[in-house]
Amino acid sequence: MSGQATSHAWSSQQGAAALAAPSPAEKRRAFDWRILLGFLLPVAVALLWEAAVRFGLAQGRLVPPPSRIAATLWALAETGELWTHVGVTLWRIASGFVLGAAAGIVLGALSGASSTVRRLLDPTLQALRAIPSIAWVPLFILWLGIFEASKVALIAVGVFFPVYLGIAGAILSVDRKLVEVGHVFRLSRIQLARRILLPAVLPEAVIALRSGLGLGFMFVVAAEFMGASEGLGYLLVDGQQMGKPDQILAAIIAFALLGKIADSLLVGLTKPLVRWQDTVRERL
Amino acid sequence: MLQLEHLSKTYADGTRALSDINLSVREGEIVSLIGGSGCGKTTLLRLVAGLDQTSAGAIRLDGEALSGPHPSVGIVFQEPRLLPWLTVSQNIAFGLAHLSPAGRKSRVRHALEKIGLSEHAERWPRDLSGGQQQRVAIARAFVTNPKVLLLDEPFSALDAFTRASLHEHLLGLWEETRPTVVLVTHDVQEAVTLADRAVVMQPKPGRIFDELPLTLARPRDKTGLAFESSVRRVLTALDHSLNTPQQQPQRERDRQAAALWW
Numbered sequence: 001m002s003g004q005a006t007s008h009a010w011s012s013q014q015g016a017a018a019l020a021a022p023s024p025a026e027k028r029r030a031f032d033w034r035i036l037l038g039f040l041l042p043v044a045v046a047l048l049w050e051a052a053v054r055f056g057l058a059q060g061r062l063v064p065p066p067s068r069i070a071a072t073l074w075a076l077a078e079t080g081e082l083w084t085h086v087g088v089t090l091w092r093i094a095s096g097f098v099l100g101a102a103a104g105i106v107l108g109a110l111s112g113a114s115s116t117v118r119r120l121l122d123p124t125l126q127a128l129r130a131i132p133s134i135a136w137v138p139l140f141i142l143w144l145g146i147f148e149a150s151k152v153a154l155i156a157v158g159v160f161f162p163v164y165l166g167i168a169g170a171i172l173s174v175d176r177k178l179v180e181v182g183h184v185f186r187l188s189r190i191q192l193a194r195r196i197l198l199p200a201v202l203p204e205a206v207i208a209l210r211s212g213l214g215l216g217f218m219f220v221v222a223a224e225f226m227g228a229s230e231g232l233g234y235l236l237v238d239g240q241q242m243g244k245p246d247q248i249l250a251a252i253i254a255f256a257l258l259g260k261i262a263d264s265l266l267v268g269l270t271k272p273l274v275r276w277q278d279t280v281r282e283r284l
Numbered sequence: 285m286l287q288l289e290h291l292s293k294t295y296a297d298g299t300r301a302l303s304d305i306n307l308s309v310r311e312g313e314i315v316s317l318i319g320g321s322g323c324g325k326t327t328l329l330r331l332v333a334g335l336d337q338t339s340a341g342a343i344r345l346d347g348e349a350l351s352g353p354h355p356s357v358g359i360v361f362q363e364p365r366l367l368p369w370l371t372v373s374q375n376i377a378f379g380l381a382h383l384s385p386a387g388r389k390s391r392v393r394h395a396l397e398k399i400g401l402s403e404h405a406e407r408w409p410r411d412l413s414g415g416q417q418q419r420v421a422i423a424r425a426f427v428t429n430p431k432v433l434l435l436d437e438p439f440s441a442l443d444a445f446t447r448a449s450l451h452e453h454l455l456g457l458w459e460e461t462r463p464t465v466v467l468v469t470h471d472v473q474e475a476v477t478l479a480d481r482a483v484v485m486q487p488k489p490g491r492i493f494d495e496l497p498l499t500l501a502r503p504r505d506k507t508g509l510a511f512e513s514s515v516r517r518v519l520t521a522l523d524h525s526l527n528t529p530q531q532q533p534q535r536e537r538d539r540q541a542a543a544l545w546w
Contacts (some may be wrong), residue, residue, distance in 0.1 A: 180335055181365050185379045185428075186353045195378075199369040276369040278410035 064246040072246040073253065076235075086254060088230040089220055092148070093262075096155025097216045101209060103156070104163025108208075111164070112171025112201075113193070122168075129161045134222055141226070151223035158219035159212040166208020170201035203277055206270045213266060217259045232258075285311055286332070286432050286464050291341035293327055300489035301327040305341070307483065307492065311431075312462040316469055316479035318518065320526050324490020325468040326362075329434045332466065333359045345432060358430035358463075360438045364417035366409040372396070372420050373405040379428040395423040398460075399453050415446035419453055426457045433458075435467040439474065451477055455502075472522065476514045477504055484518070486525040493525040 046066040053060035060068070076082035107125070111118045136157060140150040174197055182196045224233020232251045239247035291305040302324040309315045317325045330336045332343055334353035343350045350357070358379075366375045373392050380388045396402045399419040401412075409417055418438055425433055435454075439447045455478065458465060469475050475482045479498055486493040496517055500510050 177361070177363065177365050178367060180361075181367065181378075183335060184333060184353050184359055186355065191381075196367070199367070202369075276408050276410070278368060278408075 062245055064249065068246050069249045069253065072244075073250040076247075076250060082254065085230055085232050085235055085251075086258065089224070089232045090258065092151050092155060092223065092231065093213075093216045093220050096152045096219070097159050097213060099152065100156035100159025100216070101163050101212055104160045104208070104212065105167055105205075108164040108167025109171065112168040113197075118168070125161075125164065129165075133158050133161075133219065137222070137226055146227050151220070151228070154223045155216050155219045158215040162211040162215060163208045166211070167201065167205055170204035170208070171197060173204075174200045202270075203274045206267070206274060209270075210263060210266055213262060214259070217255065217262075221255070285309065285344075285346060286466070287342075287344040288328075288332070289342045289344070291328070291331065291343065292339045293324070293331060293336065294339045302331075303489035303491050305490075305492060309432075309464050309466060311464055313481065314458070314465040314467065314479045315481050315483055316467045316475035317483050317485055318469055318472065318475050318522060319485030319490075319493070320487055320522075321470070322490075323485040323487035325485055326436055327490065329359065329436050329466065329468055332432070333357060333434055335359075355428070356431040357434065358425035358428055358432070359434040359436065360418075360421050360425045362437045362440060364409070364414070364421040366417055366420055366424075368409050371406050371408060372401060372412070375409065375420055376423045376427055378424055391427050395427045395457075398426075398457055399423050413446075415442050415450060418442065418450060422450075422454060422457065426461075426463075429461055430463055432464045432466070435465065437468050437470065440469070440471070447471075447474070454478070472515055472518045473506075475518060476500075476511060477506065482518050482521075484521045484525050494521045496521060 049058070049060075049063070050065045050067060052058045053065040064072075073082070076085075107121060111121050111125075133154065137150070137154060140153050144150040144153055178196055178200060179192070182192045187195060220231070221233045221236070224231040225237055228234045228237075232254055235251040235254075236248055239245065239251065286309040288305050288307045291302060292300075293302040294300050305328060307315075317328065319325055327336065331338050332350070334350060334357065337351075345354065345356060366372075367378065370378065373396065376392045376395050377388050380391060383391070392405075393402070396405055399422065401416060401419060401423075404412060404416065409420070412420065418441075422438065439450050442450065451474070465478075467475070467478060476498055482496045482498055483492055484494045484496065485491065496514075498514055498518075500514060504511060
């Protein structure tokens with residue numbers, strides 16, 4: 001009897017909540033268990049492997065159990081070695097990303113805004129894009145030496161293309177109907193760019209920057225494979241040469257964490273700019 | 285006074301969208317352009333708005349020839365075309381960049397009150413219904429106090445109830461400054477509800493078939509006999525314009541009938 005009454009009250013409350021706009025607190029609560037769901041698979045696999053090694057079902061020599069990877073990571077962090085490597089790698093990515101993204105934004109904007117510039121630049125850039133970026137390495141080493149400059153240049157090349165393509169494409173796909181609104185209010189070219197084109201391309205620009213950043217992380221490894229004495233990429237090579245799979249996995253985990261943090265940072269910083277978007281993202 | 289003189293538009297592919305349009309609209313008059321699809325109604329509006337170039341002829345506003353968008357000419361499109369990154373009040377203020385912030389604010393507040401969306405001022409367009417968005421678009425065109433307001437089937441995507449309430453909002457805004465209004469529609473009821481004159485157009489190439497004065501007193505009683513007969517008159521003219529392109533205009537036949545009567 002009382003159970004029925006509660007369930008009744010519950011359902012009417014539910015109905016009222018569905019009618020009202022969801023409050024931020026409610027959204028957060030709905031979000032929480034989904035995050036936990038995401039952790040389920042990796043944690044289960046890690047625990048299973050840990051148990052398998054502990055109970056002697058597997059040796060864990062080539063695939064070390066999570067506890068040993070954690071110990072290696074901890075040891076590297078304690079000696080401060082990890083932070084040097086992380087610092088160097090991050091610095092390379094940051095400088096390469098800034099250079100590549102800046103060039104990509106400027107050239108992408110020019111090529112999107114002016115058909116003359118597009119006809120002039122785009123064919124060459126598309127041809128260059130077809131070259132696997134790693135193929136530049138020998139040339140960059142000859143030109144820029146084996147130290148930082150060649151590594152940063154390689155990362156910048158990797159970041160440049162997705163940003164260039166994304167920005168140019170975004171400008172070309174701006175809705176003609178919104179541009180006409182600008183014409184009706186007699187905006188000058190500069191006003192049109194600032195008040196309509198810029199905000200309209202922001203969402204796609206953020207996506208372009210994110211894929212550029214992702215490629216930056218890819219290329220820093222390639223750059224550090226080719227003769228580096230510091231950096232997470234160096235830890236990978238060192239781990240392979242010295243037969244230390246736990247060190248390789250520790251570096252891989254460090255990469256995963258750094259990449260995720262950097263991406264979240266970029267998303268967080270740009271979120272206020274694209275808050276207005278009418279997408280399903282928030283409801284997914 | 286808005287005058288269209290021998291206006292023609294031929295597109296680059298040779299399509300003749302408009303041919304020799306002559307029309308003058310008095311100050312403060314509401315004229316509705318009505319006709320089947322493809323008769324160049326929207327093209328005509330885009331020419332007056334300065335969004336397309338005329339092939340021949342001239343458009344004059346109080347004697348001044350228009351070429352390109354003009355500050356005294358506002359337009360509301362078929363879709364709301366609000367800028368999704370601006371809030372409702374920022375959208376309304378879009379054409380007021382030249383004013384001081386205080387002047388802008390008071391005009392926007394007044395417009396929001398007029399369209400009954402004051403409590404939605406700081407929301408994004410995505411949070412509004414289609415009818416509310418179109419109200420914001422109408423307010424955005426009205427706040428700049430245009431002499432001529434062009435409306436391109438602004439209510440065609442809305443249901444009948446929303447449309448009726450938007451007609452009232454539109455007339456409420458119009459009462460204040462009484463701009464000249466050119467309304468494109470394919471809804472005869474809408475034309476008779478709003479307009480002082482219905483201009484019936486005919487396709488291939490787009491041209492004026494007939495003009496019917498609608499002299500009913502405002503506010504108009506949509507259930508009255510006078511309203512019904514006006515609707516019927518426009519419908520008949522529309523019917524003739526679509527079915528028998530060679531037939532003489534209604535006005536001409538009326539005159540002949542009158543002559544016989546005497």
